[in-house]
Amino acid sequence: MVIGVPREIKNNENRVALTPAGVAELRKAGHTVYIQVNAGEGSGFSDEEYIGAGAIMLPTIEEIYGIAEMIxxxxxxxxxxxxxxKENQLLFTYFHFASSEPLTHAMIERGAVCLAYETVEKNDRSLPLLVPMSEVAGRMAIQEGAKYLEKxxxxxxxxxxxxxGVKPAKVLVLGGGIVGAQAARMAAGLGAHVTLMDVSLPRLRYLADVMPENVDTMMSNEYNIREEVKHADLIVGAVLIPxxxxxxxxxxxxxxxxxPGTVLVDVAVDQGGCIETCRPTTHEDxxxxxxxxxxxxxANMPGAVPYTSTVALTNATLPYxxxxxxxxxxxxxxxxxxxxxxxxxxxxKVVYKGVADAWNLPLVAVEDVLQQEVLN
Structure with missing residues (x-):
């Protein structure tokens, strides 16, 4: 297959979708890999490293999209x-369609095949391609929150x-998944007093067993949240519905x-945000x-630590x-x-229920689409 990796052009997005090691593995399997010039620069990977791994470098994003079967x-x-x-071109990336109606309609109109990292799901309901970036974002939420608590x-x-002689800050984490658990552990490690909320009692039991002593667990509901926000210094929104x-x-x-001066960090911003007053911002502002x-x-917090994020992401995506x-x-x-x-x-055609529901679009069963592909 012909695979293309463009340079990311979103504001301050320094990650790249494939490391030179990933290129080498694909080349070993007989595939052709085109990388846009300087695509890996922000993550610390040079064009020479990609060439050494067997990639072919192309200067423009137009050439990458023009030649690749899979982006x-x-x-x-x-x-x-x-x-x-292009029509029928496979795009494998984070999409988060439920937070962007223009993107959804654009991909429908282009006739592309959109396979989203964030909805690849294992039998145990875990999300293997979200986990590495969730781990990064959860830890960064505390790192950034601590900075913005400064006067x-x-x-x-x-x-x-x-x-x-001086009490630590109070941190409230909403959501006990990967992001929330990483945020709670990071905040606790820095000495904060942490309250970790979730709607699942079995999850809270597990978290209570594995978290440090300065982390308290609490059932998430509107009453409890209203009470806790009164005293929290840093609030981390870490809720995800795939x-x-x-x-x-x-x-x-x-x-x-x-x-005054309370800090809100909404890690769920690329899914619309779990804080009502949230709107996407950039690393520049x-x-x-x-x-x-x-x-x-x-909206792309892990983009601030691109080397760590790129290697972690490729580790997870390459088998797929x-x-x-x-x-x-x-x-x-x-x-x-x-x-x-x-x-x-x-x-x-929209084949994922969450996307169809978000924008009131007709849903087509994915099995029907795959069966049609056989007939074609």
Whole structure:
């Protein structure tokens, strides 16, 4: 298969979808890999390293899209890429369709095959291609939150871990999944007092067993959230519903309950955000203030640590890329139920329920689409 890796052009997105090691593995299996010049520069991988691994370098993004059967990316295509996408071209990347109606309609109109990292799902309901970036984002949420608690950035002026004689900050984490668990562990490691909320009692029992002593678990509901936000210094939104919009757990009126300088970090921003006043920001301009509450809502947080993120992402995606390249997307999705769940939009049809529900679009059964591909 002919595989193309364009340079990411989203604001301050320094990750790349494939490392030189990944290129070498694909080449060993007989596939052709085209990499856009300087695509790996932000992650610390030179063009020479890619060439040494067997990649062919192309200077422009137009050439990459023009030649590739499968495009591997990190972030969803942005508007200037839409016209480059060909009918029946396979795109394997994070899409988060439920948070962007224009992107959804653009991919439907282009007739592309959109296989989303975030909805590839194992039998145990885990999301193997979200896990590495969730681990990075969960840890970064605390790192960034601690920074924006400082007074020069309009925070409360609190050191997360405190010092002898001074109480540590109070951190509230909403969601006990990968992001929430990593955030809680990171905050606890820095000495903060952490409250970790989730709606699943079995999950809370597990977290209570494995978390440090300065992490308390609590059932997530509106009453408890309203009470906890009054005292929290840093609030991390870490809620995910695979392929669908995140629910608003922190509502607009709750901001009035918070103390001035409280910091909100919404890791779910690329799924619409679980904080109602959240709107996507960038690494260039990461925060804004509403009711004296600092909002940090960067939609590609792991892009700030691109070397770590790129290597972690390729470790997770490469086995699936190999299956798609070796078998073609149709056969690979028939053989692997995890990959089949990654299909969101195929040949102008929405085949993932969360996306169809988000924008009130007709849903076509993915099995019907795969059967049609056989007939074609």
């Amino acid at each position: 591997i990316k990190v972030k969803e295509p942005i508007a200037q890429e839409y016209s480059l996408i 020069p950035t309009k925070g409360r002026g609190i050191l997360l871990g405190g010092v002898p 392929g669908a919009k995140a629910p608003h757990l922190v509502t607009r009126d709750m901001l009035k309950l918070m103390r 990461p925060t804004y203030i509403i009711d004296d509450v600092v909002h940090y809502c960067v 890329v190999m299956q798609l390249a070796n078998k073609g997307w149709q056969q690979a999705c028939r053989d692997n139920a995890e990959l089949k769940l990654g299909l969101n939009v195929v040949d102008g």
